[in-house]
Amino acid sequence: MTMTAPVRVSVLIGLAVSLAAPFTAWTWTPAFPGDLTVYGSPAVLQYICLGAAVLAALYALAAAGLPYLGWLAPRGAVRGLRWSSLAAAGATWFTLAAIAVELGGLVHLEPGGWAAGAGTALMATAACLVPDDTRAPLPVEPSESRGRRQVVLERTLITAICLGAMLVLNFGIATAHTEEFVAYLLAAALAVRALNLSGALAGLTALGTRNRTATAAGALVAAMAFPLAQTSGQYTSIAVNVLIFAAVALGLNIVVGLVGLLDLGYVAFLGVGAYTAALVSGSVYAQFSGARLPFWAAVLLAMAFSALAGVVIGAPTLRLHGDYLAIVTLGFGEIFRITVNNLDGTSGPALTRGPNGISQIPDLEVLGFDFGATHRVLGVELGRFANYYLLLLAVVALVVFVFTRVNESRIGRAWIALREDEKAATAMGIDGFSYKLLAFALGAALAGAAGAVQAHVTTTVVPESYLFTGTAPPNSAFLLAAVVLGGMGTVSGPVLGAALLYLVPAKFQFFQEYQLLLFGLTLILIMRFRPEGLIPNRRRQMELHS
Structure with a gap:
């Protein structure tokens, strides 16, 4: 120099x-x-x-x-x-x-x-x-x-x-x-x-x-060492919610980032998983209070019902494109919320207790390990949120593994081809409808797995937790923003986007009244100066900055 x-x-x-x-x-x-x-x-x-x-x-x-x-x-x-x-x-x-x-x-x-x-x-x-x-x-x-x-x-x-x-x-x-x-x-x-x-x-x-x-x-x-560095459960609880948000955002990244489908009702799949797990959790307020399935069975059931919901909404609508598909998925998210709100025994069958939701969901027990109790591991005390944090790390690791393997497979290449040019991909023999339906089902199943854990972390599931937009994530707008902000088609991008969109509002409590305004301004600036996201996919970065 x-x-x-x-x-x-x-x-x-x-x-x-x-x-x-x-x-x-x-x-x-x-x-x-x-x-x-x-x-x-x-x-x-x-x-x-x-x-x-x-x-x-x-x-x-x-x-x-x-x-x-x-x-x-x-x-x-x-x-x-x-x-x-x-x-x-x-x-x-x-x-x-x-x-x-x-x-x-x-x-x-x-x-x-x-x-x-x-x-x-x-x-x-x-x-x-x-x-x-x-x-x-x-x-x-x-x-x-x-x-x-x-x-x-x-x-x-x-x-x-x-x-x-x-x-x-x-x-x-x-x-x-x-x-x-x-x-x-x-x-x-x-x-x-x-x-x-x-x-x-x-x-x-x-x-x-x-x-x-x-x-x-x-x-x-x-990541496993994070709860060991905490002196209280306050920040571990924030990390738990960030991991839930990140797992769902990664599932949405399959639909938005890999296939290029705009889904504005994705939070409904999180709700399907949460309600499914709550109904078989053994809660005294659940319709099936006598049935308490093991955790692995509850997660598989939640994933199955969420995937089924993805197929049900995707089968009649995935032949639509662009704005029309976005409107239909937005409608599905609202239909889910209104439906569970009406299954209260008065407006419809007694299943979800309507606006009251299902409360007093017990803590998980896996192989005799009570996630709600305090445990001492290697001389370090792990509280309730630390236990769920480690469990959610395993869930996020599973979602990352699935996303990575699918992305590098023949199916992932077909999804990317459909995203880049559906007509050209179809002309080369790719069945666009089947592959898009598979993406919808897989993304919904991953959201359902996160929802099953979320139900036990929050101990309550209510319809108002699954809106298109609101003052706090996760909701469909924030999930989509996490994927776009972090970087579509990447693994670390949605995780970073989810962390920022959850952590910043949690730290800036005095911005609650202006949160959506600041949220919108942030997205405008990102779209203007870094449309590929904070951690961009290399192909997308080259396309946007040719």
Whole structure:
């Protein structure tokens, strides 16, 4: 990297101040959320700014030619330095602005706060003046030439990255105040941008591609470790709902992402699975209260009835296309809600108790393991939500396995062909109706499995939980948005979309009245600037950015 002496000195001074300032007091009163009055012990907001500054320092060292950091910037370190500096500056200046607004003026800032603002501003400004060093990445070494030692090192690195990502995610979920979560989102978004432009994310993707089994195992281990890092069940309960939302979104991704069918009533299949499991759960309010099936039998029954519902709605309607199909599926979702609302013994047969729903659904028991009780495993106490979290991890893993295997099969290729050009696919001998009906049934069955677990987690199923849109997910609009936002046709995209669409409203309680407005604005921005989604399918990305 070639830069003038003043620019180099400015970057170094800004970095030094940005790394030191989080260990000072930024305000004099603990009235501001998080207590930023302590010297030597950073608060949560200061840790966020410090983490971004550390990333900027790593990119500065990589730009200076430190050989051990070449993996961090295979395409060049300057862009990474710029965006990581902006991450530190953005989180810091947001914090300082929040202090001024909530406490009533800049007079409430301590010298440490002023130093943090000046240091990050100097660092970001100087980083933007550094000449760009973007270059083509070096060719990736073919997998056949890797030795046993390199394979072990790569798999160890993958496990460490997965655990590190879990800790970073846990840090964000556990933020106790809105100001902390906003700063976390701001810093994380800009830091990811830095990793992407520097080529680090592409390198990690290639690493994961070479070690798919190790990557899947590392991600599973990191996810299983999540409840062990929690001190209360509050955030584990959020994670449980995110997993339910993610499992259903992955099922919808088969219909929308692979086949290209617009389904606006998909949440009904979740409801079919939930009501089926509730009816055979042994609840005193269930019509079949004397029948309590084992969990595996209840899940299979829920999947069967959900798949049957998918066939029933798909058989007469899948010859429609585009807007007409969307209207029919929207109507099916409303028909399901109205039907279960009327099966109360007055307007129709006594089956679902109408608006009252089925309550007091007992906790699951599998092989004598009570999911509602507290257990101690390896010295760690696992509560009710931790138990269901681990169960839902298995459900999501099953859904991911099914999605991946089907996507890579002959059936998946036929679905993609139908999505790209149905007339051409039909001319090549693909029976479009049969394949689309299979997609509807399979997607519905996966939603039914998630619904069976959801019924036991919430202990109550009511018709109003399965709307087209509402103030909280899962509903059909949010499910579709999770797939589009995350990236249609991918595995990790809908999971990320589901996590964001559930976590953000849960953290921003004061936005409840404006949630749908912000939701709509987010979708408009995504469609304008990144229509392929946050984690795009490569084929779709090339089509949209040819």
